[in-house]
């Protein structure tokens with residue numbers, strides 16, 4: 001079985017939502033569409049207050065290369081443009097749209113089912129136009145991945161169907177319900193690079209998805225569906241690339257340095273939708289789960305829908321909810337204001353009660369070494385933590401603090417609950433801060 | 440209403456095994472050896488263990504009270520220290536010495552350095568070393584196994600010559616390997632029955648509490664070294680008698696594997712195992728004491744930080760020739 005070194009085996013809790021079909025969540029009265037849902041330059045609003053906008057219309061864009069446009073996810077009127085809080089804790093301009101519930105599309109013509117009539121440059125442009133980003137969380141613009149720097153030859157495209165975070169079932173459902181779109185998106189990418197070497201990597205706890213995708217790719221030349229060992233963080237780019245190709249992304253480098261690009265399941269679908277229906281990225285699949293929600297669901301949600309609305313639509317909170325998380329429990333971000341909108345990277349909204357959050361109330365490191373056994377990057381987290389505690393930042397850097405991918409395996413597994421990742425994170429921040437000051 | 444939401448950073452779930460659980464497993468793993476000691480030495484041995492555990496926990500409790508820190512006896516680490524200390528004591532030892540040993544282990548070796556995780560020497564071994572230095576004769580009186588020792592009052596020790604002493608003198612060991620394996624020899628409370636220690640050690644490995652690297656490289660090295668070097672000349676040693684005696688299994692599975700004071704890198708564990716084996720045999724053959732295991736462990740405890748630093752794993756992405764095209 002394909003796998004990597006290190007990692008942990010949290011209970012996956014996918015049973016809660018794995019058999020829940022994706023349902024279209026009808027959009028709310030008011031949507032808040034942030035101008036920054038990606039890594040790179042934020043967009044500038046291209047619409048005025050009072051203006052009528054159509055579903056799929058570009059309402060924000062930027063001239064910067066590393067940036068993607070933002071689209072209206074419903075038709076309606078621009079009510080205001082204001083700064084709002086985003087799920088990642090930052091503030092961003094947002095276009096507030098009053099929904100007219102007509103869903104009048106911006107551009108119905110120009111479906112381009114036959115992608116082979118486009119040049120590589122045109123495809124890259126279309127992917128950018130559609131606002132496609134990595135949907136796993138951070139939101140790196142996909143068109144940038146499609147244009148690797150001079151001299152880097154891409155020979156492999158990997159679709160990340162690992163979905164190794166517990167609770168999450170959005171990718172799983174997409175693979176079952178929309179396998180054609182996933183494959184179509186991958187084919188566009190392979191075509192764009194002029195190669196025939198595509199992988200769809202899926203953890204082997206999702207047997208049905210593996211079966212489905214295998215069936216659907218039977219006659220696709222150069223596309224292989226591979227089963228991966230169920231182990232967190234199998235879906236982390238570096239680990240996924242290692243598991244499938246046994247190539248090691250160099251320190252500070254990109255997958256392109258070893259000839260690979262990785263895309264998410266939902267990213268593939270977004271690309272497919274652009275070509276098949278000329279529809280930009282205005283929806284995303286969100287798993288709503290945890291013991292704190294009445295009716296766990298897999299929703300297809302319009303970008304800009306407030307969390308609170310999604311939670312209500314899933315029956316509302318159940319019990320004493322202690323934590324609301326955007327994303328998975330290992331790497332997701334805890335929320336304190338539920339008015340934040342669903343963004344392109346919102347793979348899940350998890351509502352946790354005491355039940356999921358139980359932890360030992362100790363904070364002690366007895367140097368058992370477990371954190372280093374599970375670290376997929378081969379760091380010694382408790383050494384970095386020690387060095388940070390005594391203020392030896394230089395040593396933290398030597399020990400590889402900056403290589404940490406923040407997967408959380410170390411803290412998850414620490415017997416003394418000493419939270420080594422928190423220290424490593426602080427060390428990272430200090431190192432970068434120092435560098436900035438020197439520069 | 441949202442103010443009550445917690446916003447701590449990821450990961451949001453914890454799924455490890457707690458310190459207390461780890462320690463409970465160690466206690467469980469020592470139970471076969473503890474039971475065997477009661478079988479061989481009677482209830483006096485049980486009482487020594489109870490006194491050691493009780494006083495260790497008490498000292499930890501008092502220390503926490505005194506320094507106004509949160510009470511840490513709940514992590515069971517003091518209980519483990521007490522139990523391992525008792526395992527290293529002869530069943531005939533006066534009880535007050537046990538209490539002194541616990542004091543040195545918990546207060547001096549552990550808490551003075553900042554508590555669990557900060558000590559650089561195995562506390563139980565430090566306690567034992569102190570007792571050896573202070574009351575050598577009491578610490579090296581061995582009782583004949585299968586004799587009922589009185590619980591209180593003066594104990595008549597029918598000093599038995601231990602296999603190790605015989606080995607040291609270059610004599611042949613006069614009991615069978617099988618008897619040594621099952622512990623029908625004089626010795627400390629926990630160290631005689633190799634079979635019971637092996638069961639406990641394998642249990643810890645199976646439960647992934649410890650890795651097998653240290654115990655097995657250590658034991659193998661002792662076997663090899665004691666065959667090569669012996670008081671009667673080169674390549675004339677008795678490896679089996681050396682492996683089965685003198686608490687080697689106790690040291691290998693339960694003391695050398697102590698997290699705090701042993702390397703956590705795999706390579707480091709190999710080095711630790713081999714070095715301890717070499718040192719143990721050197722002490723046994725050329726040193727002043729017949730027994731070398733616990734000093735070997737302590738010596739390596741001190742070297743652990745160095746060994747760890749020298750054996751850090753290679754960080755992902757730092758391969759010399761990056762970007763090699765596999766497949």
Ligand code: SF4
Nearest residue numbers: 365366368369371414
């Ligand atoms: S930080 Fe936790 S997991 Fe790492 S060595 Fe310390 S106690 Fe063990």
Ligand code: SF4
Nearest residue numbers: 375404405407408410
């Ligand atoms: S140190 Fe970083 S990369 Fe290693 S386990 Fe912890 S979070 Fe993951």
